[in-house]
Amino acid sequence: xxxVAVIGGGIAGIQAALEIADHGIRVHLIEREPxxxxxxxxxxxxxxxxxxxxxxxxxKMNDVARHPLIVLHTCTEVTSxxxxxxxYRLTLVAKPRFIDSELCNGCGECVIICPVEVYNRxxxxxxxxxxxxxxxxxxxxxLVIKDAEHCIECGLCYDVCDLDAIRKEEEERTFxxxxxxxxxATGYSVFDARKKGGLGYLTVPDVITSLELERMINAGxxxxxxxxxxxxxRVPKSVVFVQCVGSxxxxxxxxxxxxxxxMAAIKNAILLKEKDPGMEVTIxxxxxxAYGKGYEEYFNxxxxxxxxxxxxxxxxxxxxxxxxxxxxxxxxxQKIEILHPDLxxxxxxxxxxxGTCQVAGILGIPLEKSGxxxxxxxxxxxxxxxxxGIYLAGTATAPRDIPDSVAMGGAAAMRAFxxxxxx
Numbered sequence: 001x002x003x004v005a006v007i008g009g010g011i012a013g014i015q016a017a018l019e020i021a022d023h024g025i026r027v028h029l030i031e032r033e034p035x036x037x038x039x040x041x042x043x044x045x046x047x048x049x050x051x052x053x054x055x056x057x058x059x060k061m062n063d064v065a066r067h068p069l070i071v072l073h074t075c076t077e078v079t080s081x082x083x084x085x086x087x088y089r090l091t092l093v094a095k096p097r098f099i100d101s102e103l104c105n106g107c108g109e110c111v112i113i114c115p116v117e118v119y120n121r122x123x124x125x126x127x128x129x130x131x132x133x134x135x136x137x138x139x140x141x142x143l144v145i146k147d148a149e150h151c152i153e154c155g156l157c158y159d160v161c162d163l164d165a166i167r168k169e170e171e172e173r174t175f176x177x178x179x180x181x182x183x184x185a186t187g188y189s190v191f192d193a194r195k196k197g198g199l200g201y202l203t204v205p206d207v208i209t210s211l212e213l214e215r216m217i218n219a220g221x222x223x224x225x226x227x228x229x230x231x232x233x234r235v236p237k238s239v240v241f242v243q244c245v246g247s248x249x250x251x252x253x254x255x256x257x258x259x260x261x262x263m264a265a266i267k268n269a270i271l272l273k274e275k276d277p278g279m280e281v282t283i284x285x286x287x288x289x290a291y292g293k294g295y296e297e298y299f300n301x302x303x304x305x306x307x308x309x310x311x312x313x314x315x316x317x318x319x320x321x322x323x324x325x326x327x328x329x330x331x332x333x334q335k336i337e338i339l340h341p342d343l344x345x346x347x348x349x350x351x352x353x354x355g356t357c358q359v360a361g362i363l364g365i366p367l368e369k370s371g372x373x374x375x376x377x378x379x380x381x382x383x384x385x386x387x388x389g390i391y392l393a394g395t396a397t398a399p400r401d402i403p404d405s406v407a408m409g410g411a412a413a414m415r416a417f418x419x420x421x422x423x
Contacts, residue, residue, distance in 0.1 A: 001026050002420040005090055005179040007078055007359055010038025011402060012394025013185030014060050015409035021069040023417050028177050029064060030073045032355055035139035037061055038187050042122060044218040046402055047267040048298035054138055061140040074141060081363055085389035089178050096170035098146035103165035106142035110157035110166060118150045124212045127222025132157050137220060181419040183412045184373060185393040187353040191246025193346045199245060200317035204324050205231040207317055207344045213268055227272065229342055236342030238280035239272060241265045242314060247349030256370055258349035259399040262289045265347050266299055269307045282308040284328055317344055350399050363390055373397050383412040391415050
């Protein structure tokens, strides 16, 4: 049987895998994390409809798990590729879970009893996780994973697991697959706000990133959907969003627009106003880029709800002893304003995924100066590469929102499918 590989299990990779498999082609979906879903699984709502993110994503994740023609490889990375179009041979390395996937039913009893708590990357550090854990409650596959680095081998998880599914030792496994074509959907990474030190991230209390706000505002997140000041635990009365943190900034060699930040800030501003209509919400910006279908109307809705759009960006955020403070030149009035919000949210930009450089190097795909994968020719389609049989999807090539990522995943899938017809 002719097969296809999809590298990356975010929304673009999931869409590509499902569309190829629905046409009768076996798909290997390769994801380096313990669960598929990517960054979309971290979000609360999607713009401009305010639909629940997981209500859209979770059914697709479960469709992947149940599809008879999709082979899911999590905790797995591509290490080499050989061959030619129509016959690529990929070498994969599966990292150990220390779990018997045939026995584990994801009940979570081992998670409850584990005494070790560490930084939770899925919750962007707002919450903690155990040394044995599931990334989130709707993870696919529905399995736990043991973090060998932080596990203290207390033995409690072995005792509580009636299925004997937890392994004390497990080695990484190397294997090969042969495919006709490959779809690269390696996603994006979030800008590290510490690189803009003047904005006070991790040095000024109550300065957080937009991703941390997403986890805080999510009902399934560490605060149960309650947005609070980290310094006091109280609900903020005033909030300021600072846009373009890690985007459109030549001083840190990131000149590109991240596409989603304006709309994400508007979405979260609307959600904050819905929770507390009396909250003062200000968005400091260069200019608002509301370019998609229904986006301008979404922007207008935020204005009607009382969200203030202040044209100007602060150069610094400091503490005034009671909380954050920032100075902004309002470029529409030419006046200097000093704001004293309870909470500052840095709208961090997005860049190439952590695996994009590695995968592109292995597959022989050139990179842009930005680090995103370079398409063959945007006029012919942003999913084409210079290597026949290898295609790009989602944010592997540039920042994109969810609808565009899904559409590009579908386009790449159809090209990969037509390759199989030639075999």
